[in-house]
Amino acid sequence: MVMSDEVTVQRVLSGIQPTADSYHLGNYLGAVKQWIDLQNGYDAFYFIPNLHAITVDQDPVELRDRTTAGVAQLLALGIDPEKSTIFVQSQVPQHAELAWVLTCLTGFGEASRMTQFKDKSTKRGADRTSAGLFMYPMLMAADILLYSPQLVPVGEDQRQHLELTRNLAERFNSRFGETFVVPDGFIPEGAAKIYDLQEPTAKMSKSGTNPKGIVNLLDAPKTSAKRIKSAVTDNEGVIRFDRENKPGVSNLLVIQSALTGRPVDEIVADYDAAGAQYGALKTDTAAALEAFTTPLKQRYDEFMADPAELKRILDRGAEKAAAVAEPLVADVYAKMGLLR
Numbered sequence: 428m429v430m431s432d433e434v435t436v437q438r439v440l441s442g443i444q445p446t447a448d449s450y451h452l453g454n455y456l457g458a459v460k461q462w463i464d465l466q467n468g469y470d471a472f473y474f475i476p477n478l479h480a481i482t483v484d485q486d487p488v489e490l491r492d493r494t495t496a497g498v499a500q501l502l503a504l505g506i507d508p509e510k511s512t513i514f515v516q517s518q519v520p521q522h523a524e525l526a527w528v529l530t531c532l533t534g535f536g537e538a539s540r541m542t543q544f545k546d547k548s549t550k551r552g553a554d555r556t557s558a559g560l561f562m563y564p565m566l567m568a569a570d571i572l573l574y575s576p577q578l579v580p581v582g583e584d585q586r587q588h589l590e591l592t593r594n595l596a597e598r599f600n601s602r603f604g605e606t607f608v609v610p611d612g613f614i615p616e617g618a619a620k621i622y623d624l625q626e627p628t629a630k631m632s633k634s635g636t637n638p639k640g641i642v643n644l645l646d647a648p649k650t651s652a653k654r655i656k657s658a659v660t661d662n663e664g665v666i667r668f669d670r671e672n673k674p675g676v677s678n679l680l681v682i683q684s685a686l687t688g689r690p691v692d693e694i695v696a697d698y699d700a701a702g703a704q705y706g707a708l709k710t711d712t713a714a715a716l717e718a719f720t721t722p723l724k725q726r727y728d729e730f731m732a733d734p735a736e737l738k739r740i741l742d743r744g745a746e747k748a749a750a751v752a753e754p755l756v757a758d759v760y761a762k763m764g765l766l767r
């Protein structure tokens with residue numbers, strides 16, 4: 428038997444939408460923080476799903492600016508273009524091509540069961556809900572399956588979309604022959620869902636109702652510190668982790684733990700020994716956040732000041748992405764009897 432010394436490096440892929448001027452703390456702790464770790468040791472593909480963004484109304488100038496700003500934020504956070512392939516979805520047309528194929532393999536009932544679609548379409552009403560919003564999970568499945576990743580690092584809210592992706596991969600493979608890798612989700616333990624600071628039972632989200640509930644990574648550090656300090660807690664006065672009965676305190680503990688790398692239990696034990704109150708929990712969490720966002724904003728400004736370099740990174744990313752995506756779509760088309 429001939430042994431090969433070639434070690435196959437596994438692939439990771441994930442994306443983050445350009446739908447706000449700044450990413451928020453949930454995006455970072457739930458997803459991008461893991462992307463940064465995984466780029467060491469995996470062949471990493473990270474992208475800005477701007478075609479997903481137009482499933483709801485977008486202002487064209489804003490969308491363009493936020494796409495570039497999204498890339499600059501990923502770079503400032505630590506995604507290294509020498510290690511990771513960074514690209515924009517609309518620059519790799521194979522995403523839309525495979526999305527259509529997968530849409531045709533998805534049952535209408537199956538797509539109707541996606542809880543994010545149900546929530547969003549209920550809030551917006553049928554007349555303000557695009558058919559694109561309904562097809563969103565199949566476009567996401569295409570984003571993933573195009574690159575055959577073993578791992579997809581995302582937050583908890585993407586779990587159901589990943590499950591659909593796995594089902595579609597298996598369905599295609601069994602009908603048309605082995606083609607897609609069935610990917611696993613990579614969802615962090617504590618930080619998979621960061622909660623709104625003012626409403627700590629709801630997910631922190633760019634569409635949150637009260638801006639004070641959100642920590643935007645690019646906000647002035649003082650603003651973010653203030654938001655942490657006015658976070659909703661409870662009347663018990665004891666610092667302990669209890670998601671159900673103490674959602675506000677638990678959320679702050681998770682945030683501090685993820686930012687400092689200290690386990691929640693250790694933080695709680697220290698506060699307990701010191702007889703600390705919520706004031707200390709908030710002050711320390713705000714300080715950890717400030718230490719993180721101050722240099723981040725500086726790096727972000729530097730990347731934004733060099734649009735030529737951003738364009739170079741994206742051009743190279745789109746080329747590398749298409750080199751993987753094109754043979755895959757060609758294979759899918761051939762297997763389905765579609766001329767290309």
Ligand code: TYM
Pocket residue numbers: 440441442443444445453454455456457458459476479566567570571579580581582583584585618619620621622630631632
């Ligand atoms: P998006 O852009 O809403 O969010 C980007 C990532 O941030 C995570 N996230 C959170 N994690 C913890 N706590 C929160 N409060 C929180 N809010 C958001 C999300 O889980 C996500 O990982 N559909 C995706 C984008 C996408 C994608 C893909 C992801 C399109 N194609 C292919 C992976 C692979 C989305 O809307 O994420």
